[in-house]
Amino acid sequence: MPETAHPASSLKLAIAPDASLPARQRGAWRRRSIPFLLLLPTLLLMGYTFILPLLTFFQYSFFTYRRGRLVEEFSLETYRRFLFDGYYRTIILDTLWMSALVTIVAVIIGYPLAYALWRLERPWMKRWLSLIIFSPIIVSVVVRSYGWTVLLADQGPLNWMLLKLGLISAPLTLVFNLTGVVISLSHVFLPFIVFPIYASMTRLDPALREAAMDLGAGWWFTFRRVTLPLTLPGLVAATQIAFTLALGAFVTPAMLGGGRVQVLPLQVYHATTDINWPVAAVGGLTLLLMAFVSVALFNRLLKYSEA
Amino acid sequence: MTLSSLPPLRYMLLWLFTALGVVFIIAPLAVVIVNSFSSVAYNVFPPEGFSTRWYENLAGQAAFYGAAWRSLVLAGLATAGALVIGTMAAYALVRYPLPMPSLLKAFLLAPIVIPKIVLGVALFMFFVRIKMFGSYSSLLLTHMLIVLPFVISLVSAALYNFDWTLQEAAMDLGARPLQTFIRVVLPEISVSMVVAAVFAFVTSFDQVETTLFLVRTDSNTLPIEMFLYLQKWQDPTIAALSSVLILFAVSIVAGLALVLRNRQLPLDMRPQKDDTP
Numbered sequence: 001m002p003e004t005a006h007p008a009s010s011l012k013l014a015i016a017p018d019a020s021l022p023a024r025q026r027g028a029w030r031r032r033s034i035p036f037l038l039l040l041p042t043l044l045l046m047g048y049t050f051i052l053p054l055l056t057f058f059q060y061s062f063f064t065y066r067r068g069r070l071v072e073e074f075s076l077e078t079y080r081r082f083l084f085d086g087y088y089r090t091i092i093l094d095t096l097w098m099s100a101l102v103t104i105v106a107v108i109i110g111y112p113l114a115y116a117l118w119r120l121e122r123p124w125m126k127r128w129l130s131l132i133i134f135s136p137i138i139v140s141v142v143v144r145s146y147g148w149t150v151l152l153a154d155q156g157p158l159n160w161m162l163l164k165l166g167l168i169s170a171p172l173t174l175v176f177n178l179t180g181v182v183i184s185l186s187h188v189f190l191p192f193i194v195f196p197i198y199a200s201m202t203r204l205d206p207a208l209r210e211a212a213m214d215l216g217a218g219w220w221f222t223f224r225r226v227t228l229p230l231t232l233p234g235l236v237a238a239t240q241i242a243f244t245l246a247l248g249a250f251v252t253p254a255m256l257g258g259g260r261v262q263v264l265p266l267q268v269y270h271a272t273t274d275i276n277w278p279v280a281a282v283g284g285l286t287l288l289l290m291a292f293v294s295v296a297l298f299n300r301l302l303k304y305s306e307a
Numbered sequence: 308m309t310l311s312s313l314p315p316l317r318y319m320l321l322w323l324f325t326a327l328g329v330v331f332i333i334a335p336l337a338v339v340i341v342n343s344f345s346s347v348a349y350n351v352f353p354p355e356g357f358s359t360r361w362y363e364n365l366a367g368q369a370a371f372y373g374a375a376w377r378s379l380v381l382a383g384l385a386t387a388g389a390l391v392i393g394t395m396a397a398y399a400l401v402r403y404p405l406p407m408p409s410l411l412k413a414f415l416l417a418p419i420v421i422p423k424i425v426l427g428v429a430l431f432m433f434f435v436r437i438k439m440f441g442s443y444s445s446l447l448l449t450h451m452l453i454v455l456p457f458v459i460s461l462v463s464a465a466l467y468n469f470d471w472t473l474q475e476a477a478m479d480l481g482a483r484p485l486q487t488f489i490r491v492v493l494p495e496i497s498v499s500m501v502v503a504a505v506f507a508f509v510t511s512f513d514q515v516e517t518t519l520f521l522v523r524t525d526s527n528t529l530p531i532e533m534f535l536y537l538q539k540w541q542d543p544t545i546a547a548l549s550s551v552l553i554l555f556a557v558s559i560v561a562g563l564a565l566v567l568r569n570r571q572l573p574l575d576m577r578p579q580k581d582d583t584p
Contacts, residue, residue: 034403035399035402035403038403039400041396042392042393042415042459045448045452045455046415046418049448049449049451050418050426050452052433053434054426054429056433056436057428057429057433060432109331112324116322116325116328131564135557135560136336137509138509139556140530140552141513142533142534143549143552143553146537146546146549147334147335147338147339150335151334153350155352156338156350156352157334157338187331187335190332219317247422248422248423248425250423250424250516254534255534265424269424272428272431280428284429288421288422288425291420291421292420
């Protein structure tokens with residue numbers, strides 16, 4: 001750059017009015033580019049480890065797997081097989097059924113716990129209860145699922161206690177079947193249920209309940225007509241989180257299902273290890289679709305519940 | 308309103324249910340600790356005797372040491388990386404008008420919504436295809452992606468609540484932008500960043516689904532090593548290891564409680580979300 005190297009010419013450039021305008025524009029452009037520069041590392045990471053892998057996944061769903069070999073030609077064969085094969089339909093229905101059961105059980109346990117947490121008067125009790133409810137998030141799902149296999153075993157503590165109390169005469173089979181998976185997953189998702197419900201309760205104006213009580217409403221009437229409707233958004237949000245997480249649950253069904261609980265995430269895992277990638281891709285995309293549809297449906301419900 | 312004004316039966320039922328709920332939450336963890344001191348290799352209750360043989364057995368398992376170390380390093384690096392780029396992204400989201408902000412935000416949080424097993428298999432296929440399978444960078448970047456949404460949502464919630472006149476004051480007094488950020492903004496959002504870091508670290512440390520296909524068999528992370536061990540054996544060595552991990556989790560909670568003493572946990576993100584234009 002011979003011109004700018006000359007001091008006189010660069011000075012002239014700097015003070016010339018027509019030259020200062022592009023400079024200011026350059027400054028504005030730089031200011032406008034700051035947010036994009038700040039976002040750039042995140043966007044690059046997401047492009048590389050999120051968008052491109054999902055596109056690859058999508059591409060594999062159009063390939064076929066024949067006689068132990070991957071055929072890299074465009075075909076809808078895998079989709080056709082997946083949609084019309086009763087085996088896969090059973091897996092899809094079982095996945096939905098398991099997720100629904102988990103959500104119901106977790107809400108039945110979680111809603112009263114959130115209510116208790118809200119109604120506790122002493123701060124130290126509140127702190128301890130919330131700590132107990134939320135801490136299990138930090139413990140690995142592998143450890144928690146293992147704990148349930150021990151707790152629910154035929155010779156485990158729960159069966160021992162039920163036998164001692166004389167409630168049952170023979171040990172119940174609670175583990176390596178759907179029962180064990182549902183109990184364990186409800187435990188895993190409980191904090192995600194309690195938190196949104198509790199948050200919706202803290203936003204509730206206590207005067208409303210007191211007004212209802214003062215006007216002579218019984219506690220059940222007050223709960224049904226005041227507390228429950230006003231905490232419905234929290235309840236729907238909690239249901240949404242639990243159901244969506246349950247759809248994608250893998251570790252717990254693998255550890256507590258004992259091969260009897262065939263859900264979509266396990267099917268995707270087995271297809272991948274069997275190097276049948278096209279079936280894994282179609283299964284995974286089905287799961288993705290189910291997750292998106294349920295999120296959309298719950299969002300619609302959330303709108304109604306807030307109205 | 309005090310509790311004594313509640314009719315007693317309803318109130319007793321609620322506390323009974325709460326007590327049962329607490330038992331439900333703690334039981335699977337407590338039983339692991341009891342089982343780790345069992346003297347026999349099979350699960351039986353009440354335990355036939357007590358011993359520390361499973362801890363001795365655990366101490367002799369070199370595979371778990373290596374896996375634990377790999378998990379700690381991986382979680383540490385992923386957390387550090389995600390904190391830096393996630394805070395940058397959160398700052399851009401809060402402080403600058405961006406095109407389609409709600410769509411952008413939904414996109415940045417999308418990795419949470421995707422079933423992890425789908426993401427894991429997709430990443431596996433992608434890395435095999437571009438011949439990056441088994442490399443450490445693939446694993447690290449994947450973990451950064453998984454913890455990034457936690458950082459972005461928690462830090463941007465803190466930044467929404469930040470009093471930006473403080474930043475303007477610092478700038479007017481002649482502080483440079485980065486200096487202002489480090490000296491004025493960062494101390495105010497530090498609690499949220501600590502919480503985000505803990506969440507991110509724990510999420511990465513416990514990651515199974517996405518890691519399962521990305522690690523080579525000789526370099527498993529701890530949860531993968533445990534998951535695969537449990538597919539083959541059910542002896543209380545895992546109970547001993549789990550007890551160590553539960554202790555680790557309890558110390559994290561205690562540490563966090565110490566950091567957050569007298570502070571409101573920045574967990575409720577809904578009001579801030581409603582505030583966004």
